[in-house]
Amino acid sequence: xxxxxxxxxxxxxxxxxxxxxxxxxxxxxxxxxxxxxxxxxxxxxxxxxxxxxxxxxxxxxxxxxxxxxxxxxxxxxxxxxxxxxxxxxxxxxxxxxxxxxxxxxxxxxxxxxxxxxxxxxxxxxxxxxxxxxxxxxxxxxxxxxxxxxxxxxxxxxxxxxxxxxxxxxxxxxxxxxxxxxxxxxxxxxxxxxxxxxxxxxxxxxxxxxxxxxxxxxxxxxxxxxxxxxxxxxxxxxxxxxxxxxxxxxxxxxxxxxxxxxxxxxxxxxxxxxxxxxxxxxxxxxxxxxxxxxxxxxxxxxxxxxxxxxxxxxxxxxxxxxxxxxxxxxxxxxxxxxxxxxxxxxxxxxxxxxxxxxxxxxxxxxxxxxxxxxxxxxxxxxxxxxxxxxxxxxxxxxxxxxxxxxxxxxxxxxxxxxxxxxxxxxxxxxxxxxxx
Numbered sequence: 001x002x003x004x005x006x007x008x009x010x011x012x013x014x015x016x017x018x019x020x021x022x023x024x025x026x027x028x029x030x031x032x033x034x035x036x037x038x039x040x041x042x043x044x045x046x047x048x049x050x051x052x053x054x055x056x057x058x059x060x061x062x063x064x065x066x067x068x069x070x071x072x073x074x075x076x077x078x079x080x081x082x083x084x085x086x087x088x089x090x091x092x093x094x095x096x097x098x099x100x101x102x103x104x105x106x107x108x109x110x111x112x113x114x115x116x117x118x119x120x121x122x123x124x125x126x127x128x129x130x131x132x133x134x135x136x137x138x139x140x141x142x143x144x145x146x147x148x149x150x151x152x153x154x155x156x157x158x159x160x161x162x163x164x165x166x167x168x169x170x171x172x173x174x175x176x177x178x179x180x181x182x183x184x185x186x187x188x189x190x191x192x193x194x195x196x197x198x199x200x201x202x203x204x205x206x207x208x209x210x211x212x213x214x215x216x217x218x219x220x221x222x223x224x225x226x227x228x229x230x231x232x233x234x235x236x237x238x239x240x241x242x243x244x245x246x247x248x249x250x251x252x253x254x255x256x257x258x259x260x261x262x263x264x265x266x267x268x269x270x271x272x273x274x275x276x277x278x279x280x281x282x283x284x285x286x287x288x289x290x291x292x293x294x295x296x297x298x299x300x301x302x303x304x305x306x307x308x309x310x311x312x313x314x315x316x317x318x319x320x321x322x323x324x325x326x327x328x329x330x331x332x333x334x335x336x337x338x339x340x341x342x343x344x345x346x347x348x349x350x351x352x353x354x355x356x357x358x359x360x361x362x363x364x365x366x367x368x369x370x371x372x373x374x375x376x377x378x379x380x381x382x383x384x385x386x387x388x389x390x391x392x393x394x395x396x397x398x399x400x401x402x403x404x405x406x407x408x409x410x411x412x413x414x415x416x417x418x419x420x421x422x423x424x425x426x427x428x429x430x431x432x433x434x435x
Contacts, residue, residue: 024373024386024411024433026396029056029080029087031419032428038063040091041076042426044414046110046168047348047402049119056080056412057092057119059107062426064094073105073125077137077144080430087430092119092144093137101126103146104133109232110168114182120149122165122188129153131163131193134186134204134211149211150204154193161215162190162200167233167289175238175292182206187216187242189230196220199230201244201260216267217260219246233349234260237292242267245286245300250274254284255302257318257326273318273326277305282328283314288349296320299331299358301346310335312344315360315376331358331380340365342382343372348402357383359411361400370398370418373411373433386433394418397429409435 032042041060049057057079064074077092095105104123111121119137127133128151137144154163169186173179180186185203194200198219204211219228228249234242242260250256255275261268277284283302290298298318306314312335318326334344343362351359358376366372370389377383389398397415404412411433419427 023384024435026386026390027432027434028396028419029412029430029432030089031395031397031421032060033063033419033421033423033426038426039065039094040089041078041094042428043416044428044430045108045401045416046414048404048412048414048430049111049113050404050406050412051113051117054082054406056082056087056430057111057113058414058430059110059121060428061106061108061124064091064096066094066096073101075105075107075123077107077111077119077121093146095123095126101130102128103148104135108166109188112169112171112174112180112186114180116182118182119144120169120180120186122167122169124164124166124191127151129156131156132165132190134165134169134188150213152190152193154197160195160218161193161213162202163193163197164191165189165202166191167231170234170236170242172236172240174236175294187234187236189232189234189244191230191232194218194220196228198228198249199246201230201234201242216242217258217269219249221269231287231289233289235289235291235349238294243272243292243298244289247285247287247303252276252284254305255286257286257290257298257300270324272324273328275302275305275328279307282306282316282330283311283333287347290318291350291352293352293356298326299350299352301348301350301360303345303347306330306333306335308333308335310340310344312340312365313346313362315346315350315358315380317378331378332360332374332376332382334362334365341367341387343374343387348400351402351405353405359403359405361402361413363399363416368394370394370396371400371415373400373403373413384435388415389418394422395420397431400431403433 042063045061064076105126106124131152185205201217257273275284283305290300315331344365366387368389372387374385375383398418399416419429
C-alpha cells in the first residue's frame with residue numbers, strides 16, 4: 001500500500017547555465033576490440049572498481065574469447081593493472097566459456113571486492129536457466145576461477161523471483177567505502193521477473209548450502225503502479241536502508257525514487273518522490289538509483305525532462321522535509337547550452353566526491369556529441385569537465401559511464417563506444433581524466 005506521507009511536489013530551482021567545460025586532460029588507458037572478434041572485450045557498460053594498489057577492474061557487455069560474432073552473447077571481467085606509468089589489460093574471465101553460456105553472459109553492472117580480493121558481479125543473461133546469474137571470481141595463482149552463486153529462474157521454475165539482473169551489487173558497509181565482508185547479503189535489482197514481470201529488488205545471502213536468494217520487493221506490488229521498469233542497481237546508506245528508482249512508475253507514471261527500509265527480517269517499501277513530466281517540474285524517467293549524501297538528502301539524474309526546450313534531463317537533489325516528504329531542486333538542467341553542448345540524457349549514477357561536488361556523466365550531447373563528464377558544485381556551477389568524441393572517429397571514446405575519483409583528483413571510467421578500434425558499433429575505452 002502506498003504511503004500518503006511520501007508524496008511531494010517538485011520545487012525547481014533555476015539551473016546554472018554555463019559553457020561546456022573542457023578543463024580535464026584525457027588519457028586513454030585502453031581501447032577495447034584490439035583483438036579479433038573483440039576477444040579482449042567490448043562495450044563496457046558500468047563503472048570501474050579501484051583496489052588499494054590502484055588497479056582497475058570492470059566488465060564488458062560483449063566480446064571475449066567465446067563471442068565469435070557480433071550477435072553472440074558474451075562479455076568479460078577485466079583488470080587493468082597499474083605498472084608504473086603504463087597499464088596492462090588482462091581478461092580474468094570470458095563469459096559463455098561453458099556450454100550454452102551456463103556460466104552467464106552479458107554483464108551489465110560493475111564489480112564489488114571483498115577483503116580477500118574476490119570479485120562479485122552479475123550477468124544479465126545465461127546461467128543454468130538463461131535468466132542471468134550472480135557470480136564470484138576468485139584469484140587462483142595467475143588465474144581466476146568463476147563460481148556461480150545463483151542462477152535466476154522465474155516462472156519456468158515455478159517461482160516469482162526476478163529475471164535478468166543488472167546494475168552493480170551493493171552491501172552493508174558500502175556507504176563508508178569498506179570492502180565487502182564476503183558473508184553478509186548482496187543486494188541488487190532485476191530488469192524483469194517477479195509476480196508482475198516488472199523487476200525486483202533482491203538480497204542474496206550465504207546459507208548452509210550455497211547462497212539463498214530472497215526477493216525483498218517486486219515492482220507493481222503497490223496499488224499505484226503504472227507501466228513500470230526497475231532501474232539497475234541500488235544504493236545503501238549507513239543504516240542499511242536501500243534506495244532505487246523505477247523509470248516508469250510512481251503516481252505520475254514517469255518514474256519515482258523509493259526506499260527499502262530494514263525492519264528486522266522484513267523490508268518496508270516507501271515511495272519517497274514522484275517525478276513529473278510537466279514543464280514546471282524537474283526531470284522525469286530516472287535511469288539510476290539516487291545517491292545519499294550522508295545528511296538525509298539524495299542526488300541523482302533523470303534521462304529526460306527539465307526546464308530547457310530540448311528536455312535533455314537533469315541532475316537533481318532531493319531534500320528531506322517534514323513527514324518524510326522530499327523537495328526536488330534541479331542542480332543542472334542539461335541542454336542549457338546551444339545544441340546541448342553541456343550534454344544530454346544522463347543515465348549513470350552520480351558520484352559525490354570528498355569536497356561535496358557532483359560528478360555526472362551525460363551519455364549524449366556535449367561539444368562533440370559523444371557525451372561528457374562534468375564536475376558540478378553542489379550549487380550547480382560547472383567546475384570541470386571533458387567532452388568525448390573530441391578526436392576523429394571518437395578515438396577518445398563516446399557514451400561515458402560514471403567515473404570513480406582517486407586521492408589525486410583524477411577520474412577513472414569507461415566509455416561504451418568509440419576508441420581506436422571501434423567499428424562504429426563495438427569498442428569502448430577505459431579513460432583517465434586528469435585535472
